[in-house]
Amino acid sequence: MTRPSDIFEETAIALLANKARSGLTILGIVIGIASVIAMVSIGRGAQGTIQSSIEGLGSNLLTIAPGVLQPGRGFVSSGRGGAQTLKKTDADALANIFGVRYVSPEIQRRFQVTSQAGNNTNVTVIGGREEYAAVHAMEIENGIFVTSANDRSMSRVAVLGPTTAQDLFGQDGDPLGKTIRINKINFKVIGVLKPKGGTGFFNPDDTVIIPLSTMEKIIAGSDYLSTIAISVTAKDQMAPVKEEASALLIERHHVSEPDFSIVSQEDILGALSQVTTTFTLFLASIAGISLIVGGIGIMNMMLTAVTERTREIGLRKAIGARRRDISLQFLAEAIMLTFVGGVIGITLGWMVAVGISRITGIATIVSLQSIVLACSVSAVIGIVFGYYPAQRAAGLNPIDALRYE
Amino acid sequence: MIECSEIKKSYIVGGAEMQVLHGVTFTIRTGEFVAIMGPSGSGKSTLMNIIGCLDSPSGGSYALDGQDVSLLCDDELADIRNSNIGFVFQSFNLLRRADVLRNVALPLVYAGMERHEREKRAKDALGSAAFPEEFWHHLPNQLSGGMMQRVAIARALVNNPLLILADEPTGNLDTKTGEAVLDTFQRLNMKEGRTIVLITHERYVAEHAQRIIHIRDGAIVEDSSVKNRRIADNHHDETK
Incomplete structure (x- = not known):
């Protein structure tokens, strides 16, 4: 051998x-x-x-959207916001569930936004409260975020995503204190967000955030919410919170089947x-x-x-x-x-x-x-x-x- | 040592059976130098293949050193060849890419011997085959025909076989170098007592042996000792 x-x-x-x-x-x-x-x-x-980047959207995040997702079609293809069932009072009720840290009721629309310099861009304008930043893990680069006082007083103030800020004011321009026009209404820029990087489906850097009440009354003219985002205290609380939120909303909407859908990060990731x-x-x-x-x-x-x-x-x-x-x-x-x-x-x-x-x-x-x-x-x-x-x-x-x- | 009795061999060629050997019987004793002679087509190559355990007879029996080898399988025959038989071919059949020492030691590789021992034996065998030391690390294509055949002879000797089987060893050599190779065989036979079977079609070459078995048409026509044996007196002065 x-x-x-x-x-x-x-x-x-x-x-x-x-x-x-x-x-x-x-x-x-x-x-x-x-x-x-x-x-x-x-x-x-x-x-x-x-x-x-999905984890970057906020940790332990549950998103409630009006309308029902078709089984098997998934979250991404759902065209949410079609139905109008969610209200701000729903969001307030959800805040009392055990295990919920923050609740952020939100209205999203796309608008043409212009700066005084004449630059304009078509971006997602989000009406949100103070909690928005915490729920979605947003950080401020310059200035301040929308405050609860802004929300109460329906202030015409806006926080810009870094991409939007650049589109409107250029690479070196300082947007703070400047005025922008959303749907022909003037807003004062009070803050710019830190960049987070896009997900490919939704770019959190290309947004304008304004107080929820301002969105409802002045811009959108509707008090139905696009989404309610909930941040949960811990990962193991996700399932019970999701269940309880679902039960609560069914009861509040007086329906037998859910007229909304709750999607967790895991669902999107999956x-x-x-x-x-x-x-x-x-x-x-x-x-x-x-x-x-x-x-x-x-x-x-x-x-x-x-x-x-x-x-x-x-x-x-x-x-x-x-x-x-x-x-x-x-x-x-x-x-x-x-x-x-x-x-x-x-x-x-x-x-x-x-x-x-x-x-x-x-x-x-x-x-x-x-x-x-x-x-x-x-x-x-x-x-x-x-x-x-x-x-x-x-x-x-x-x-x-x-x-x- | 070699006992062939009624060896028959036939091949199927194009559906028809063709008998090449018709019952060949002979014995070769240890220490003999025998030539098997015959014209081409006489069956001498077939007989050589059987003696060399490269092929099995279709009939009759063949015993090598008392062991009947006519019924062994391929791998068992390979082992017999490895330990009992040394081949010398007409066309040398050296490995082109391996140097002289490696070529000579090749049978020992298949015996599973370790390198150091292998090289020692290869050097001894090269000495027996009168191969000069200065060419030990040359490649075969750097050597003359006579030298290549000496390497082949050394390779045949290296496993210390019972039998050296040389198939037309001088066929590719000129007369002078052929004579030198035959001299080497004679010395191995006389000085070391090696058993040698030489296959050739030339009477001149065959007469260097002690005994000639003459084959024609698959049968032995003559088996006799050589009366005027040729002694190759060319004492290896052809070292290139």
Whole structure:
């Protein structure tokens, strides 16, 4: 029986004997592995970004919206605000539920907003109370947030998201104390929010926040709420609060079935991660195809090698190599090719992932999982695509092989 | 040591059975130097394959060193070849990418011997085959034909086999180097008592052996000792 160290040495000699061919075959695997690593890292990165930005919307957040979500259609596709059932008194009642920290009743509309300089932008204007900032984890960069005094007095004051501030007043302009016009009504800017980063679906940086009462009476002309956001004291309180809030609203609305829907962050995350998982899978399978092509390259090379080395195989068998010795030798060559390709591919894939996020700003995450996956896939490819050529070599008849020209 | 009795071998060619050996019987004793001679197509290569345990007879029995090998499986035959037989081929069959020492030690790799011991034995075998030390680390394509055949002979010797089987060992060599190789065989036979079976179609080459088994059309037509044996007196002065 051949010793492992001898098999390794034979393999190295055989592969180095034809560097160009070995190199090109390895390149096939390198491209396959690198694209799997890079593609999966993009998918994972997207998942991570979405997760963190949804968590950034506020922690332990429950959102109540009027109307019923169609089962299976999810939160994102729901076109909320269609029905008008939620009122400010509902919000006040919800505040008494055990486990609720803050309740933020909100009205959202899109309006054209203009600055005195003549810049204008179409943004989401949110009518909210003081609690809005706490519930949605908003922080003030400059100035102050909407206060309860503002709300009581229906003040015409506005807090700008950083994107909106920039749109209206430019990169260097100081919006504080300036006047903006929302729906042709003048508002004084009292604060600018810190940037949070967009979620892709709703950008919290591109908003204008005004007192709820001002929104109701002056801008929207309606006291039906778009949403009620509830921040819950602890994660384990989410389920009981959701249940109790639901029961309370059913009772208050005198209905038997809910005419509203309550969505938690987990629900949104669940729906979105389903999308990103599909996305990741899609990218990975495209990359997987190139990995298979690389494997076929290995099989091709090994079959050529078996044919070229027929006489050598005949000699080895004549001087006492068993079937196993021959098949191990060729299998080892295939595995060595995929192993080297795998190592280079992982490094390259990693570099590509880092490069992508440097250049495009898309977040990428190279997970240990994807490296382990890539390694095992390349090992399997080496074995699978090396097996047939190895068997062919081992099965050669020494007499015929020695005579082969 | 080699006992062949009624060895038959037939192949199926295009649906028809073609008998190559029609019951060949002979014995070769330890220490003999025998030539098996015959024209091409006589069945001598088939007989060599059977003696060399590369092939099994379709009929009859073949015992090597008292062991009947006609019924063994491929891997068992591989082990027998590895430990009992040293092959020397017409076209040398050296590994192109491996140096002389590695080529010689190759049978020991399959015997699972560790490197140090392997190299020691390979060096001894190269000495027996009168191969000069300065070329130990050359690749085969840097050597002359005669030198390559010496490497092959050393490889055949390295596992200390019962039998050295040489198939037209001088076929690819000019007369002078051929003579030197035959001299090596004669010395191995006379000085080390090696058993050698030489397959050839040339009477001149065969006459270097002690005994000639003459084969024609798959049967032995003559089996006699050589009366005027040729002694190769060329004492390896052809070191390139």
